[in-house]
Amino acid sequence: MLDVEINKKHDEARQGEAFAPAPSLSNSPARKFYIESYGCQMNFADSEVVASILHENGFGATQHFQEADMIFLNTCSIREKAELTVRKRLTEFRKVKKYNPGLLIGVLGCMAERLKSKFIEEEKLVDIVVGPDAYRSLPGLIEEAESGQKGVNVLLSRDETYGDISPIRLNSNGVTAFVSIMRGCNNMCSFCVVPFTRGRERSRDPQSILDECISLFDEGYREVTLLGQNVDSYSWQNPDESEMVSFAKLLEKVAQISPLLRVRFSTSHPKDITDEVLFTMAKYENICKYIHLPVQSGSTRILQMMNRTYTREWYLSKVNRIRELLPGCGISTDVITGFCTETDEDHKETLSLMEYCEYDLAYMFYYSERPGTLAARRFTDDVPEEIKKSRLQEVVALHRIHSLKSMQKEVGKTAKVLIEGNSKKSDEHWAGRSDNNKVVVFPKNENLQKGDYADVVIESCTAGTLIGRLKNN
Structure with missing residues (x-):
């Protein structure tokens, strides 16, 4: 289910402290964070909000967990398999911490809210636990974790939308x-x-x-x-x-x-x-x-x-x-x-x-x-x-x-395709999607670039891909 959702029931008084402005860490030495996202598209979008909040507070992103000072897993609770996958990953990262004692490990998102006590008290897998509505407090929680305390905020909000935050696009194709x-x-x-x-x-x-x-x-x-x-x-x-x-x-x-x-x-x-x-x-x-x-x-x-x-x-x-x-x-x-x-x-x-x-x-x-x-x-x-x-x-x-x-049904038709990048199988072919969300692959043309639209005549298909040629070629 591509869609995840929630309930909340915490008093307004405590929500005020949860969403107070995070302390600025801009004077701290540059530190790097690494995020892995699981589950629905909303989780991936949330990770981009988290990246923006951390960047504004002096942290830099990395695509390699080996060089990170803190590792975050943005989690999904929609199915048991997703939770088991995250637990296994946390165990792997906990082993990395043996060789890097200063490494902080955090759980974000749906599992954070649901399994906070297990992660911190019973299994001692993480240092930071942050729910979907508490990402603004993350810089402060990092400071708490660095002082030896556990950083936890899983309060839910009646009004948080992160509407004022410009997400940092992670692993983006630019299109x-x-x-x-x-x-x-x-x-x-x-x-x-x-x-x-x-x-x-x-x-x-x-x-x-x-x-x-x-x-x-x-x-x-x-x-x-x-x-x-x-x-x-x-x-x-x-x-x-x-x-x-x-x-x-x-x-x-x-x-x-x-x-x-x-x-x-x-x-x-x-x-x-x-x-x-x-x-x-x-x-x-x-x-x-x-x-x-x-x-x-x-x-x-x-x-x-x-x-x-x-x-x-x-x-x-x-x-x-x-x-x-x-x-x-x-x-x-x-x-x-x-x-x-x-x-x-x-x-x-x-x-x-x-x-x-x-x-x-x-x-x-x-x-x-x-x-x-x-x-x-x-x-x-x-x-x-x-x-x-x-x-x-x-x-x-x-x-x-x-x-x-x-x-x-698409074979023989012409599809308008937005070029998203190279085909996974060949740098000589473009790949993109049609209006009705079907993946289309076709030979490159020097006049077209990533982000351009192309009219493609569909000549054949597999169960997952349409294969065609540029119209008038």
Whole structure:
């Protein structure tokens, strides 16, 4: 699930100290930090905010942990496998600390909030633990850790959006960038830990979003992806109440920056995506025709247990509406197999829904119970793991058929491709994505550079890549 979310419940009095201005470390010797990010796109965007905060306080980034004075892992709690991966990585870095006693190790993000006591008291794996809403306090926590104390701040906020911070793009290709438009989530999907690790929903000031997108365009970026746990519920009321900015209006404002700036977004919730958004997408050529619309299950009974607040029929009506208003629009999804009480019949309903939708892309997982979620409190995780995995294999196999079919439909057509860089397999070929988010590879032309648009005739494909040539070549 490309989308992570949260809940929060801490008193306002303590939040004040959590977000006080960080002490300046500009007079300190230059020290280097290294960040690894796990999980959803929001985590990667958050790492860029953290990098900016640290840079402003005199720290420099490095891509090599061996030369870092502090190592941070920006973590994900959405699935057990993600947590196990982070634990293994922390153990590896703890061994590095034996040879570099001054090294500080920190955990950021969702796992930080959920497992703070385990990391610090029981397993002694880390020196710093910082939740998603407390990144401004990081420089001060570093000072605490350097003095021998443990630096901890996992307080959640009712209003933190980091809207005034200009992210430092880490490992950027210089063409595409993520822009967070909101934080948190008010949906309480029973399987999801995010409402308990990232807090309640709050939208960012639209002008700060526009300013960031304009700055990116001026720097040469040609695509932005607007990020939120549920972008369709974005809503901003100007202080003078002169204007209410919905997601559709925000989308239009960003699209109007320049026709050369492509706009994508993630993630939409089936209960919230509106015709206004679809009409806005249809109106502007530079708003990419691609929607991530997680379904999770094809069974209405399971959807109700998941607290998804829509039925199978509601979801299919949204897919039909997308295809009616945006012919050729790419649609991707998330699917969970083996949720509590799921029967063979429920599973068959998921497969039949997939047959109907024929998704271009799908993120597929078997159910992993997360401590603290509504499902963990209310339901028994009663589907045996071998059945979860066998059902997942069926879902994956079916999607492979649909994915290849989706790619084959593009053969013979001309795609407008934004060049993102060299192909992974050959420096003689460019790689980029089409409007509907398909990877396209084609031979280089000396007149084109990274960040340019190219009209490419699609000549063949694999299950994951379109292969073509420049039009008129």
